[in-house]
Amino acid sequence: MNILAVETSGDFCSVALWRDGKIDECEKLAGQRQSGLLIDMVHELLRDCDMPLAELDGVAYGAGPGAFTGLRVACGVVQGLAMGIGKPVVGIGTLLALAQSQPPGVERVVCCIDARMNEVYHAAYEKCGSAWTVVQEPGVYAPGAAPLPPEGEWQGCGNGYAVYADVLRARYAGRLGGIDDGAHPHAREVAILSAPILAAGGGCAAESAAPIYIRDKVALKTNER
Numbered sequence: 001m002n003i004l005a006v007e008t009s010g011d012f013c014s015v016a017l018w019r020d021g022k023i024d025e026c027e028k029l030a031g032q033r034q035s036g037l038l039i040d041m042v043h044e045l046l047r048d049c050d051m052p053l054a055e056l057d058g059v060a061y062g063a064g065p066g067a068f069t070g071l072r073v074a075c076g077v078v079q080g081l082a083m084g085i086g087k088p089v090v091g092i093g094t095l096l097a098l099a100q101s102q103p104p105g106v107e108r109v110v111c112c113i114d115a116r117m118n119e120v121y122h123a124a125y126e127k128c129g130s131a132w133t134v135v136q137e138p139g140v141y142a143p144g145a146a147p148l149p150p151e152g153e154w155q156g157c158g159n160g161y162a163v164y165a166d167v168l169r170a171r172y173a174g175r176l177g178g179i180d181d182g183a184h185p186h187a188r189e190v191a192i193l194s195a196p197i198l199a200a201g202g203g204c205a206a207e208s209a210a211p212i213y214i215r216d217k218v219a220l221k222t223n224e225r
Helices: 034-048 068-085 094-100 165-171 187-199
Strands: 002-007 012-019 022-029 058-064 089-093 108-114 120-128 131-141 154-157 176-180
Touching: 002 034, 002 068, 002 187, 012 034, 012 187, 022 034, 022 187, 034 068, 058 068, 058 094, 058 187, 068 089, 089 094, 089 187, 094 108, 094 120, 094 131, 094 187
Parallel strands: 002 058, 058 089, 108 154, 154 176
Antiparallel strands: 002 012, 012 022, 108 120, 120 131
16 A cells, blocks of 8 residues: 655644655755755655555645644645545544654653643544554643643653643643653655555545644634733
């Protein structure tokens, strides 16, 4: 099975190609340049791997939450590619991809990504066998009001722990066995998580793909700054 995956929900732009479990990937620090980088990165990776677009079995993307523009870029590019070859699309939550990025042996993860405007995107997951179970659904919260996971030891990951270090460490005091505040969603994990879905015949038509925003508000009002 051949799967192309893209992830542009934050500051990084990444693409990955899954070929029966073998993964080739590339990533660039993009800032606000995802729309100018992604298509070229996709074509370069497919060319370097000698993989014709028509031989893909599906296309996957980081669906969100994350930066609004980045989510739209990933979704739009994936829709165009998948529609052109008549293949299904799989959207993978960026917080779930973040949990998947943690090392083997880490099985309980509290993900926090900076959502700007003094908030974090938060979710908690627990690994059962080879699959993740949702313990706390993705949501957006003030760092000091982020949900507490069930008692026990958890791994914190995501840049929310760097941006709101003091608040989140205090919030989760006694529950975090470690913190990976440099972790970010990557196309590699999007590909890995999409593989069993596509193998089981899942996914959706390209025109049905959509970002997961969670929050509609994109900026603070003047009186809120």
